[in-house]
Amino acid sequence: xxxxxxxxxxxxxxxxxxxxxxxxxxxxxxxxxxxxxxxxxxxxxxxxxxxxxxxxxxxxxxxxxxxxxxxxxxxxxxxxxxxxxxxxxxxxxxxxxxxxxxxxxxxxxxxxxxxxxxxxxxxxxxxxxxxxxxxxxxxxxxxxxxxxxxxxxxxxxxxxxxxxxxxxxxxxxxxxxxxxxxxxxxxxxxxxxxxxxxxxxxxxxxxxxxxxxxxxxxxxxxxxxxxxxxxxxxxxxxxxxxxxxxxxxxxxxxxxxxxxxxxxxxxxxxxxxxxxxxxxxxxxxxxxxx
Amino acid sequence: xxxxxxxxxxxxxxxxxxxxxxxxxxxxxxxxxxxxxxxxxxxxxxxxxxxxxxxxxxxxxxxxxxxxxxxxxxxxxxxxxxxxxxxxxxxxxxxxxxxxxxxxxxxxxxxxxxxxxxxxxxxxxxxxxxxxxxxxxxxxxxxxxxxxxxxxxxxxxxxxxxxxxxxxxxxxxxxxxxxxxxxxxxxxxxxxxxxxxxxxxxxxxxxxxxxxxxxxxxxxxxxxxxxxxxxxxxxxxxxxxxxxxxxxxxxxxxxxxxxxxxxxxxxxxxxxxxxxxxxxxxxxxxxxxxxxxxxxxxxxxxxxxxxxxxxxxxxxxxxxxxxxxxxxxxxxxxxxxxxxxxxxxxxxxxxxxxxxxxxxx
Ligand SMILES: Nc1ncnc2c1ncn2[C@@H]1O[C@H](COP(=O)(O)OP(=O)(O)OP(=O)(O)O)[C@@H](O)[C@H]1O
Ligand SMILES: [Mg+2]
Numbered sequence: 001x002x003x004x005x006x007x008x009x010x011x012x013x014x015x016x017x018x019x020x021x022x023x024x025x026x027x028x029x030x031x032x033x034x035x036x037x038x039x040x041x042x043x044x045x046x047x048x049x050x051x052x053x054x055x056x057x058x059x060x061x062x063x064x065x066x067x068x069x070x071x072x073x074x075x076x077x078x079x080x081x082x083x084x085x086x087x088x089x090x091x092x093x094x095x096x097x098x099x100x101x102x103x104x105x106x107x108x109x110x111x112x113x114x115x116x117x118x119x120x121x122x123x124x125x126x127x128x129x130x131x132x133x134x135x136x137x138x139x140x141x142x143x144x145x146x147x148x149x150x151x152x153x154x155x156x157x158x159x160x161x162x163x164x165x166x167x168x169x170x171x172x173x174x175x176x177x178x179x180x181x182x183x184x185x186x187x188x189x190x191x192x193x194x195x196x197x198x199x200x201x202x203x204x205x206x207x208x209x210x211x212x213x214x215x216x217x218x219x220x221x222x223x224x225x226x227x228x229x230x231x232x233x234x235x236x237x238x239x240x241x242x243x244x245x246x247x248x249x250x251x252x253x254x255x256x257x258x259x260x261x262x263x264x265x266x267x268x269x270x271x272x273x274x275x276x277x278x279x280x281x282x283x284x285x286x287x288x289x290x
Numbered sequence: 291x292x293x294x295x296x297x298x299x300x301x302x303x304x305x306x307x308x309x310x311x312x313x314x315x316x317x318x319x320x321x322x323x324x325x326x327x328x329x330x331x332x333x334x335x336x337x338x339x340x341x342x343x344x345x346x347x348x349x350x351x352x353x354x355x356x357x358x359x360x361x362x363x364x365x366x367x368x369x370x371x372x373x374x375x376x377x378x379x380x381x382x383x384x385x386x387x388x389x390x391x392x393x394x395x396x397x398x399x400x401x402x403x404x405x406x407x408x409x410x411x412x413x414x415x416x417x418x419x420x421x422x423x424x425x426x427x428x429x430x431x432x433x434x435x436x437x438x439x440x441x442x443x444x445x446x447x448x449x450x451x452x453x454x455x456x457x458x459x460x461x462x463x464x465x466x467x468x469x470x471x472x473x474x475x476x477x478x479x480x481x482x483x484x485x486x487x488x489x490x491x492x493x494x495x496x497x498x499x500x501x502x503x504x505x506x507x508x509x510x511x512x513x514x515x516x517x518x519x520x521x522x523x524x525x526x527x528x529x530x531x532x533x534x535x536x537x538x539x540x541x542x543x544x545x546x547x548x549x550x551x552x553x554x555x556x557x558x559x560x561x562x563x564x565x566x567x568x569x570x571x572x573x574x575x576x577x578x579x580x581x582x583x584x585x586x587x588x589x590x591x592x593x594x595x596x597x598x599x600x601x602x603x604x605x606x607x608x609x610x611x612x613x614x615x616x617x618x619x620x621x622x623x624x625x626x627x628x629x630x631x632x633x634x635x636x637x638x639x640x641x642x643x644x645x646x647x648x649x650x651x
Contacts, residue, residue, distance in 0.1 A: 182375050183377070185340075185369070185371070186369075186375055186377070188363075189362045189367065189368070189369050190363070190388045190389055190391055191361065191362065191363035192392070200377050200380065200388075204377075
C-alpha cells in the first residue's frame with residue numbers, strides 16, 4: 001500500500017464524518033438564510049432572496065450586540081494575556097516544595113464554560129458576591145453588584161479569562177523554559193533594568209505563543225455562548241446580549257430562523273475577517289522572526 | 291585594566307563543592323587560560339569573577355579594590371559566553387549597543403564606539419543582521435565586539451569557541467590572542483580543550499574537582515607537570531604511563547615492573563627503593579627498536595594513525611595498557627606485529643601512584 005493509499009484509508013472516514021456533521025448543517029443554514037420559515041399553519045418556507053441579510057443590517061439590535069461581542073472579545077484577550085503571563089511568571093519561579101502548584105493551576109481550565117458561568121454568576125451577585133465581600137474588608141456597608149449594566153461585559157470577560165488563562169500560562173511556561181539561562185547573565189553584565197530584561201530576554205520567545213493564543217481566544221470569545229447564557233442570560237436587560245445570545249433569541253425564542261441564519265453568517269464573516277486580519281498584520285511577522 | 295586576585299575562593303551548591311580553596315593571581319594584561327575537564331568548576335569560577343554568582347566564602351580583588359560584593363557592571367567586566375550568546379531578536383548593532391546602555395554616553399559617541407569596535411573585529415558590514423543570520427564565526431566576532439566596546443577591566447570568555455568547527459577555531463583563537471595583546475587587557479579564557487589552552491595562554495591554570503591542580507606557562511605545564519592528572523590531560527597524543535616500583539640495581543635507582551626495567555636519570559641518583567610509582571613518557575620521546583635489550587618495552591602493534599608529516603603508533607604493552615609513540619611518516623608495521631620501544635631516561639617523569647604527585651629528584 002502506498003503512502004497516499006494509506007493516507008486516504010485513514011482520512012476518508014473522517015472526511016465523510018466531517019461532511020455530514022459540518023457541511024450539511026452549514027449548507028442547510030445557508031439555504032434557510034434565503035428563506036422565510038414559518039411554523040404557523042404547518043411548517044412552510046418561502047424564498048425571499050437577500051431580504052434576511054438586508055433586514056439584519058437594518059436592525060439596530062444587531063449592531064449593538066455586534067459591538068458588545070467585540071468589546072467582550074477584546075477585553076477577554078487582554079485579560080487572558082495579562083493573567084496568563086502573570087501566572088506563567090509565577091509558575092516559572094516556583095521552587096522546591098511549591099512546584100506542585102503548577103499542576104493545581106490548570107484546574108480553572110478544566111471547568112466547562114457552562115460551569116464557569118454558574119460560578120461567576122454566583123460570585124457576581126450584589127448581596128453575596130466577591131465585590132461586596134471585598135469592599136466590606138475596608139469597612140464599607142455598600143453592596144457591589146458586578147452583574148450591573150455598566151460593567152457586566154468586563155465582568156464576563158474576566159470570568160472568561162479566568163477559564164482560559166491557565167492554558168495560555170502553560171504554553172508560555174513551556175516557551176520560557178527554552179530561553180537559555182545564560183541570556184539573563186548577559187543581561188546582568190549589561191546591567192539593563194528589569195523592564196528591559198523582560199522586553200529583550202523573557203518576551204521574545206513568547207511572542208509567537210501570544211499570537212496563536214490571541215487568535216484562539218478571539219475565536220472562542222466571539223462564539224462564546226453557554227458561558228454567557230448560564231451567567232447573565234444576556235442581561236441585565238440586554239446589556240450583555242452579545243451576537244451569539246442575540247442569535248439564540250432570534251432563532252429559538254422568536255423562531256425567526258431565516259433571520260437568525262443570515263445573522264449567523266455575519267458572525268462567521270466577522271470571525272474569519274478578524275483571524276485573517278490578525279494573521280496578515282501580526283502572524284506573518286512572527287512567523288518570519290520565529 | 292586590572293590585576294585580578296582570588297583569595298581562598300569557595301563555592302558550595304548544596305552538598306557539592308563546585309570550587310574549593312582557590313587562590314589565584316592574574317597579572318594585569320595577562321591571558322590566563324583555565325583548563326579542566328567538564329564539571330571541574332571552570333564556569334563557576336568564571337561566574338564568580340564576573341559577579342554573576344556570589345562566592346560562598348573568600349574574596350575577589352580587582353587592582354587594589356575588593357569587588358566581592360559588586361555587580362558585574364560595577365566591576366566593569368565583559369563576558370563572552372559559550373556559543374557566543376547574543377540577544378536573538380536584536381541586530382548585531384543593537385546587541386553591541388546593549389553593552390553601553392548604562393554608560394551615559396551620547397548617541398553619537400555610542401554609535402562611534404560601536405563602529406570602532408565592529409571595525410576592530412571586522413564585522414562592520416554585518417551590523418544590521420540578526421544573530422540568526424550570522425555564521426558561527428561571525429557571531430563570535432560580534433560577541434567579541436560587544437565585549438570590547440565597553441573598554442572593560444577584563445575579558446571573561448567561557449568556552450566561546452566550543453561549538454565551532456576545528457578550522458574556524460584555529461583562526462579565531464589567534465585573532466583573540468592578537469586582539470588581547472593589542473588592547474593589553476586582562477583576559478580569562480575557559481576551555482576544556484588542551485590544544486586551545488596551550489596555544490593561547492600566557493599561563494594555564496589546570497583545574498580538577500573544583501581546585502587548582504597546577505598553574506604555570508604552557509611550557510611548564512607540558513614539560514614539568516606536577517601531577518599525573520596534568521601529565522595525562524595535557525599533550526597530544528596523550529602521555530604514556532607505566533606502573534611499577536623503584537629498586538636499586540647495581541647501586542642505581544631503577545624502575546622495575548613485570549615486563550621492563552629502566553635505569554633512572556642521574557638526577558634521581560639518590561632515590562631510595564619504593565613501591566607504587568608511575569613512570570611517564572611523552573609519545574614524542576618513544577623510539578621504536580626491533581631488538582629487545584636494556585631498557586626496552588615489548589609491544590604488540592594495535593593501530594597506526596597517519597598524520598601526514600608523522601604517524602602515531604598505538605601498541606599494547608604486556609599488561610594490556612596502551613602505549614603511543616610518534617614515528618616517522620613512512621613507518622610501516624602490521625597489526626599484531628611484535629616490536630620494542632625505548633626512550634632516554636632523562637625524558638621520563640616519575641610520580642607516586644597513590645598521591646599522584648611528582649616524586650622529588
Ligand atoms: N547552579 C548550580 N546548582 C548546583 N550545582 C551546580 C550549579 N552550577 C554548577 N553546579 C555544579 O558544580 C560543578 C561545576 O560546574 P561548572 O559549570 O563550573 O563546571 P565546568 O568546569 O564549567 O564544566 P563544563 O566544561 O561542562 O562547562 C558541576 O558538578 C555542576 O554540576
Ligand atoms: Mg562551563
